[in-house]
Amino acid sequence: MNNREHRHLSEIGVVKLVTLLQEGHSQQEVARRLGVSQSVVSRAWRRYRETGIYHRRQGQGRKRKTTYAEDRLLRISAKRKRFCTARELKNDLQLATGTTVSTDTIRRRLSEAELKPYRPATGPVLTAGHRRARLQFVHRHADWQIEDWRHVLFTDKSRFCLSTNDRRRRVWRRPGERFVQCAIQEVERFGGGSVMVWGGITFEDRTNLVVLNRGSMTAVTYRDDIIVHVVEPFGAIHGTRFVFMHDNAWPHIANVVRQALVAANINVLERPPRNPDLNPIEHLWDNLDRKIRALENPPSTLHELSIRLQEVWTAIHQEEVAALIQSMPSRIADCIRARGGHTRY
Template sequence: MPRVPAHLRERALGMLQGGMRTADVARAINCHVRTVRRLRQRYRETGRTADHPRSGRPRVTTPAQDRYIRISHLRDRYRMATTTARVTPGTHNPSISAQTVRNRLREAGLRACRPVVRQVLTRHHQQQRRLWAQTHLRWTRQEWQKVLFTDESRFCLTRGDGRIRVYRRRNERYTEACTLERDRFGGGGSVMVWGGISHHHRTELVVTAGNLNALRYREDILLPHVVPFMHAHPDMILQQDNATSHTARSVREFLHDSNVSVLPWPAKSPDLNPIEHVWNLLDRRVRARAIPPRNVQELAGALVEEWGNISQQELTNLVQSMRRGCTAVLQAAGGHTRY
C-alpha cells in the first residue's frame, strides 16, 4: 500500500464509515481506489490503519559498535567520521561508510559543527577570571554606568572559512571539549580601529595605521581621545585589556599623571568586554552593505559610518549585560562563556 499520512488514513476511514463511495474517498485524499480498499480491508482485519511492520535494510553495525562510535567521538570531538569508518568493520562488509558513522552520531545527538574559536585559557587565567567575576558581580547598574569600555579590533576585507568541524550535542557549543583555542590573526587587506562605549556615551571610532605599540597608543589614542573624554566625565573609569601596549610602564604613568582611573581587568577575557559585541555588529553591518568595501580605504570609511549608525540603546543594553557576563564566568568556573 502506498504511503498515506496517518491523518489522511483516519479521514478516509471516517468517510467510508459515513457512507461515502470508495472512488469519492480516493479522490478526496488523492490516492488510488485500490489503496482505499486495502485500507478498509486492513481495518476490518486488524482494527488499525497503520502499515504492517517492514524489515527495511539490515543494520550494518552492532549495538557495541554503535557505542564505540559514540564514545570515540565524545573523547575526541575533532575526530573525523572517515577515520572511525576505516577502523570499524561492518556486519556484511570489511568496513562501514563515513555516512554510517554520521548517522550513528546523529542518533546520539552529535552533529558536525564549526567550533567556536577562543583564546587559550590556563588554570591561572581561569582562577583570575573567577575571582574578578566574584568581585564585580556585586556591582550595581549605576557602577557599571561609570565604565568606559575600550578596545582595538582588526577588520579584514576577506575572511577565511576553515573546514574544521567538531561533533557536539545541543547546548555544548561553549564547552571546553568543543571550543577551538587559537590566537587571533587575519589575512589580506585590513583596518585596525579603536573605540570606546559606555552606558550613555561613545567615543569616535579611530582608524589607526598598523599595530599600536605603547608610544602610539599613548600619543594617538590616550592623549587626543581618552584623556579629554575622561576629563569631561570625571566620574568615569577606563577599561582596557592587558595588551602590552596598554600595560607598559610609560602608559601606566601617563594615565596616573592624567588622573585617569583604570579598571583592573583579568587577562584573556574578551568575553567580559561588551564592546566585543559591537565589533561583531559592526562587521555584520559593513558586510551587509549594498556595495561592500573593495579596498581598505572604503573599508575604513564604512566602519566609521556604521559606527555612528549604531543606536545608543544597543550600546546601553550591552553594558547592562555585565552582571550576566560575570554570572556566566562563575558558572563556567572561569572558563569560556557564550559571551
C-alpha cells in the same frame, strides 16, 4: 505536515475506517473523512479482510547492520572525540568490533542520537592560568549591576582589512558551477592591507574612533594618542564615577601609561588576558565590519577605509551600544558557570 501526506493510519484510525466501510460508506468518502488517500483506505481494508487485525504487519526491511551496543559505542566515541570524522569513527568501530559499515551508516546512527556535524564555535586558547584569572575577575564583579557597568569605558583596538572573506557571504549557483568565474569571490592576498583603530564605548556615550596611522602601538603612543588626548578629556566629562577598562597588553601596563593614569586620577579596571567575551566592544567591531562590507560602494583604498570606518562608527545608534553593555551581568554569570572557560559570547 498535511494529513493527506500520511501513508499509514494508526490502529484507532483503522478501526474507524473499518466501521465506516461496514456501515456502507464508499472508500472515497472514508478517505476524505480520515484525511488520507484512497489507496491507504484500500490497503487497510484489504489487510483487515485477510488477517482480521487492525495494526500493520511488521515490515521485512533490510536487517540493521549495527547492534545496540555498537550504536552506543559510536555515540560514546563521537562525544569523546568531538572533532573526529565519520571515516575515523568507522575505522574505530571496525577495529573494536569487526563490524564494517559505510560512513553514511555512521552518520545515520549519530543523527538518531541528535549528533550532527556543525561548524564549530571559535574562541581564544585558554590555559589553566587564563581560566583562573578570568574566574577571579568575574567573581570580583559578580554583584555588579547595570548601574555599575554604565559608567565603565570599554576600550579595545581592532584591525580591519581592505579585502577579506569571512565566509558569511553566499553565492547562487547550480551543481558543478563551483569554479565558474562569475561565482568566485576574489580576495586580495593578506587582505590588501589593513587599518588599525582604537575606540571606547559607555552605556550613554562613545569616544571618537582613533585611526592608528603607524599600524601599531607602543606604550608612548598609547599614552600620548589615547590616554592624554582621548581618555582624560572623556573622563573629565563623565565625572568621578568614570572607570576606564582596558586589557593587560604590554603597552597598556607600561610604567609611562600607569603614571599618566594615576596623574589624571582615572580609576582603572584591568581585564584579564584572553577575554573577548567579557568586553562588549568586541561585538561592535564585528558589527562595524559587517556595515562596511554592506556599503553600496565599499572602500577601495586604505585612506577610504579609514574615512568610512569613522563615518560608520559615528552613525551607529547608541541603543545598539547600550544593548551590548546591558549584557555584562549575563556575561559574568556565564563565565562563572563555565568556570572561567569559553562562553556563548
